[in-house]
Amino acid sequence: xxxxxxxxxxxxxxxxxxxxxxxxxxxxxxxxxxxxxxxxxxxxxxxxxxxxxxxxxxxxxxxxxxxxxxxxxxxxxxxxxxxxxxxxxxxxxxxxxxxxxxxxxxxxxxxxxxxxxxxxxxxxxxxxxxxxxxxxxxxxxxxxxxxxxxxxxxxxxxxxxxxxxxxxxxxxxxxxxxxxxxxxxxxxxxxxxxxxxxxxxxxxxxxxxxxxxxxxxxxxxxxxxxxxxxxxxxxxxxxxxxxxxxxxxxxxxxxxxxxxxxxxxxxxxxxxxxxxxxxxxxxxxxxxxxxxxxxxxxxxxxxxxxxxxxxxxxxxxxxxxxxxxxxxxxxxxxxxxxxxxxxxxxxxxxxxxxxxxxxxxxxxxxxxxxxxxxxxxxxxxxxxxxxxxxxxxxxxxxxxxxxxxxxxxxxxxxxxxxxxxxxxxxxxxxxxxxxxxxxxxxxxxxxxxxxxxxxxxxxxxxxxxxxxxxxxxxxxxxxxxxxxxxxxxxxxxxxxxxxxxxxxxx
Amino acid sequence: xxxxxxxxxxxxxxxxxxxxxxxxxxxxxxxxxxxxxxxxxxxxxxxxxxxxxxxxxxxxxxxxxxxxxxxxxxxxxxxxxxxxxxxxxxxxxxxxxxxxxxxxxxxxxxxxxxxxxxxxxxxxxxxxxxxxxxxxxxxxxxxxxxxxxxxxxxxxxxxxxxxxxxxxxxxxxx
Numbered sequence: 001x002x003x004x005x006x007x008x009x010x011x012x013x014x015x016x017x018x019x020x021x022x023x024x025x026x027x028x029x030x031x032x033x034x035x036x037x038x039x040x041x042x043x044x045x046x047x048x049x050x051x052x053x054x055x056x057x058x059x060x061x062x063x064x065x066x067x068x069x070x071x072x073x074x075x076x077x078x079x080x081x082x083x084x085x086x087x088x089x090x091x092x093x094x095x096x097x098x099x100x101x102x103x104x105x106x107x108x109x110x111x112x113x114x115x116x117x118x119x120x121x122x123x124x125x126x127x128x129x130x131x132x133x134x135x136x137x138x139x140x141x142x143x144x145x146x147x148x149x150x151x152x153x154x155x156x157x158x159x160x161x162x163x164x165x166x167x168x169x170x171x172x173x174x175x176x177x178x179x180x181x182x183x184x185x186x187x188x189x190x191x192x193x194x195x196x197x198x199x200x201x202x203x204x205x206x207x208x209x210x211x212x213x214x215x216x217x218x219x220x221x222x223x224x225x226x227x228x229x230x231x232x233x234x235x236x237x238x239x240x241x242x243x244x245x246x247x248x249x250x251x252x253x254x255x256x257x258x259x260x261x262x263x264x265x266x267x268x269x270x271x272x273x274x275x276x277x278x279x280x281x282x283x284x285x286x287x288x289x290x291x292x293x294x295x296x297x298x299x300x301x302x303x304x305x306x307x308x309x310x311x312x313x314x315x316x317x318x319x320x321x322x323x324x325x326x327x328x329x330x331x332x333x334x335x336x337x338x339x340x341x342x343x344x345x346x347x348x349x350x351x352x353x354x355x356x357x358x359x360x361x362x363x364x365x366x367x368x369x370x371x372x373x374x375x376x377x378x379x380x381x382x383x384x385x386x387x388x389x390x391x392x393x394x395x396x397x398x399x400x401x402x403x404x405x406x407x408x409x410x411x412x413x414x415x416x417x418x419x420x421x422x423x424x425x426x427x428x429x430x431x432x433x434x435x436x437x438x439x440x441x442x443x444x445x446x447x448x449x450x451x452x453x454x455x456x457x458x459x460x461x462x463x464x465x466x467x468x469x470x471x472x473x474x475x476x477x478x479x480x481x482x483x484x485x486x487x488x489x490x491x492x493x494x495x496x497x498x499x500x501x502x503x504x505x506x
Numbered sequence: 507x508x509x510x511x512x513x514x515x516x517x518x519x520x521x522x523x524x525x526x527x528x529x530x531x532x533x534x535x536x537x538x539x540x541x542x543x544x545x546x547x548x549x550x551x552x553x554x555x556x557x558x559x560x561x562x563x564x565x566x567x568x569x570x571x572x573x574x575x576x577x578x579x580x581x582x583x584x585x586x587x588x589x590x591x592x593x594x595x596x597x598x599x600x601x602x603x604x605x606x607x608x609x610x611x612x613x614x615x616x617x618x619x620x621x622x623x624x625x626x627x628x629x630x631x632x633x634x635x636x637x638x639x640x641x642x643x644x645x646x647x648x649x650x651x652x653x654x655x656x657x658x659x660x661x662x663x664x665x666x667x668x669x670x671x672x673x674x675x676x677x678x679x680x
Contacts (some may be wrong), residue, residue, distance in 0.1 A: 048663050168564050175525065175557040179533060182550055190541040192550070193533050216610065223606045223637060224599025392637035396630040397652055401608060402621065402667075404656045412668050416614045422609060432519045450549040457548060 001129065003355050006330035013059060019089035020063045020364065023056075023373050027067025030380055032372075034068075035087045038211045038402045042072035042088070043330035044409060050338060058342040059357055063364050065335050066318065072331075072370050073274065073311045074118040074376060081303070082386050083228065083398070084146025085215035089206065089444050090310045093158075093282035095214065095304030095496025096437060097295060107384055112245020113300050114378045117307040120249070120256050122148055123369035125264035125312030129319050130362045135352070142473060143269060146457035150264060150477040152449045155276045158283040159438045159483060170435035173307025177442020178449070180204055187451045199414040206443055208406040208418040213436050214445075215402050219395045221430065228387045228394070239383040242377060248300065255285050255301050259308025267313025268320045274329070275444050281309025287484055315365070322358050323351045345441045419506040513571035525566045529558055605636055621671030622660065641675040 012109065034045040045068050053061035076087030081098030094114060101110035159174030183193040184203030194200040222228070229235045249256065250501035259281040266277050286295040295302050317332045325346035339346055344354075351358060377413035386394065406415035426436050460467035468474055534554045537547060613629035620628070630649040639645055657673035 047665075121655075166564075168560055168567075172526075172557055172560040172564065175553050175560065176530075178553050179530070179550065179557065182537075183533075186541075186546055188541070188543075189547050190537075192537040192540050192548050220603050220606055220610075223602040241599055282591070304588050392634060392639050393648065395606070396633035397638060397648070399633070400626045400630060400652055400656065401615075403614060403617075403626075404659070407617075407622070407668055408660075413614075413618055413669075416617060420614045423610065427603075428522050432522055446549075448555075454545055454548055455546070 003474050006355035009356035009362055011046060013356060013360050014363060017057070017059055018045045019056070020360075021062045021367075023060055023064040024364070024368055025065045025375065027064045027366060028071035028372050028375055029379070030067035031071025031073070032078075032376065035072035036383060038079055038085050038087055038215050038398075038405050040087070040405045040408060041207065041330065042202075043334055043487045045072060046334040048337075050334060050341070051248070051358055051482075054269075058339075058344060059341065059360055061338050062335070062357075062361050065338055066314070066361060066365055067368055069314050069331055069335075070122060070311075070365070070372055071121070071375075073314055074115065074307070074372060075309070075349050077114045077118065077307055077381060078383050081114060082107060082384065083215070083394075084218050085398070085402075086210065089210055089277075089440070090278050090313075091306070091445070092210070092214075092275060092437065093278045093306035093441055094303060094310070095363050096282065096306070097297070097299050098306075100296070100298035101303065102228065102301070102387065106240030106298065107227050107229070107387055108157070108236075108238045109245040109248065109300070110303050111384060112242040112247075113303045113382045113423045114245075114251045114307045115242070115373065116167035116246035116249035117256055117259065117304040118311040119369045119373045119376070121263060121308035121311035122314065124256070124260040124367055125267075125315030126365045126369070128260070128264045128364050129158055129315040130359070133319055133323055133358065133362075137348050144471070144474075145459060146468065146471055147450045147477055148269060148398050149452035149456050150451065150474060150481060151269065151276065152445050152452055153281045154477075154481050154484070155283070155445050156441065156449060158279050158441050159435075164270070165433050169433055170438045172441070173381055173429060173434045174438040174442040177439035178446035179442075180209070180452055181206070181443050181446025184447075187454050192500045199410075199412055203447060204443075205406075205418050206408045207409045208415040209422040209443055210440050211402050211406055212419040212422030212424075213426035213429075215398065216419060217426030217436065219398060219451075220423065220427045222391045222395060225260075225391050235387055237381060237388070239377065239381045241259055242380060242384070245336060246373075246377075249304050252301055252304050255304045258284060259305050260312040263309040263312030264319075267316030269316075273368045274310045274317075277309040277313040277316075279309075279441060279444075282306045284484060304412050318361070322346050322361075325350070332341075348494075512679075515569050519568050520565065523561060523568065527558075527561050529559065530554060602636060605632065609633055609636065618669055621669045621673070623653045623657040623673040624671035626656060 024200075030049070031042060033377050034040045046065055049064070049068065053064060056064065072088075073090065076091035077094045078087070078100065080091040080095035082102055084095050084099035084102075085096050086092045098114065099112045101107065147310060156174070156178075159171060159177075183200065185191055185201045191201065198430060216222060227295065259277075262284065263274070264282045265278040266280060267274060282295075282302060285301055286292050287293065289299075289301060291299075317327075317329060320326045321332045321335060323346070326334070327336050336346060339350075344350060401489040402419065403416045406419045407413070409415055410418070426439075428434075429436050429439065457463055468478075534550065537550050540546065609629060609632055613625055616625040616628075627649045630652055631645055634645045634648070654673075657670055657677075660668040661671060661673065662679045
């Protein structure tokens, strides 16, 4: 479990390396501000600062990068709450309840809830990493495509949860999202739906499509309104209210704990990423709640669950990066590049020989959580003023910034074009009560579901049931998935039956 | 006494469904033509079939109405509670929405020709004017400030070239 000698050495390294501490503040601020711009992902910010890390020590470089990662993980939630525009797919679920809270004038509370959930999720997940980095890395190695498929399907079940007025239209939105996600070169190298455009070989740029569906369509809707929050008396920015939100988050320890366990475990799986953690954590909290119908209408638990899941995925991702040398997503892939700049390769050997560095990073991240709390309180106090800006000013500025972010992400004009096309589609979807979030969930997970489904089919020898029976983790995951889906309806049915029986006897 | 309400088909919705159906059929045909193998269609075929059935169902409900359910008219939908999507469209703003969409499409189309800096400058001025901003100095300052900020970010931070009109020359001159 814990190597006390390495831990002592880590404390010693951190005590001597003052530069590592100095980098926390700019790292978190950079991540938070960058993450708040739609389309500017943590991976992009990390890639921009990557050359600068060459002049730092390995520890300083990793601390600077994890600080950016930490800041960005929360930064993406700010526009999701204030404008319904997630900074990245990792904050999609945050917007479901965060934006309705803003529309009700509860933006201060929502930001406070998100900041606290993000900080606790971050620190809690690093605590899990601290206690069980070895166990986590071994567990990750035992997961194959079938387990990944089940996790993806778990995320996909959110489509049914995200229903608007019409279940059929929400399901159709999700299915269309899944189909759009399969455009491009298939896992078997077959070109589908690309119009022979080479830029579409990698598929539809998901981030640009998401910005279009959420941001552009919502901004189109706002044309004609004066402010994001209509009532002028609710349009205030109150740091005390934000702080109250942070305290309020502590009233939901189960929601936070569930989110951080989901984030720390699922976030460690290569290729899964914070978006899935955010969605699964939200879906599970909604399913487990006594009043699921209040979700999507400004339920504080929705914001807490989504942010705890998102923030805690970083620790999971770091576990596989450091212990196995496998990047969990784009951001940790850039970090892997930073390691290689210092002639270091993550993996079991690194974990054995440099456990003190690993512990130093983990310990530093506890401090990062505390810094984020303080810095976040100040920064979101400033950023929340966006609700005081007239909509006529916000619309062109956000659209230009989103276009820039989209171009930066895709590296060519396909990103902005995708954003425009999906902006129009999103507007029509909203107008006719089709669920935009369900479509985005399908878009995020569709490609991954197909790849893992195909691999599972091939590895299992054409879907042989004996293959599944020989994989206990898959069976446990399947049982959990079925339990999560059907336990509530079954319980409700059973209660109805019991009530009917009692009434009949009476 | 409840009044007998007539079902009114929302033809705009039917048009939207037709577009989706067109995409679905085209994509399924394209995917099958690219490779009609099981491995290529392992996800697309079942998802496409489910989407097709749902499209037909939603289309049928929209055109003929649903039996056993009180039929609502398009005008009734405009009077739904606050969370309804329809209610978000305030009277008189449709023209602004349509023009904003056109402006945004033109802005993105102009980027390769004018550059992001000039296209952004013009787009911000045009959109502010469209949405009712009439302060000239404020409009010009905002347009210039945002265009300059994204140009500096593109030139100083990004490793790949973004089309820029005059910002690159100015950057080099400075």
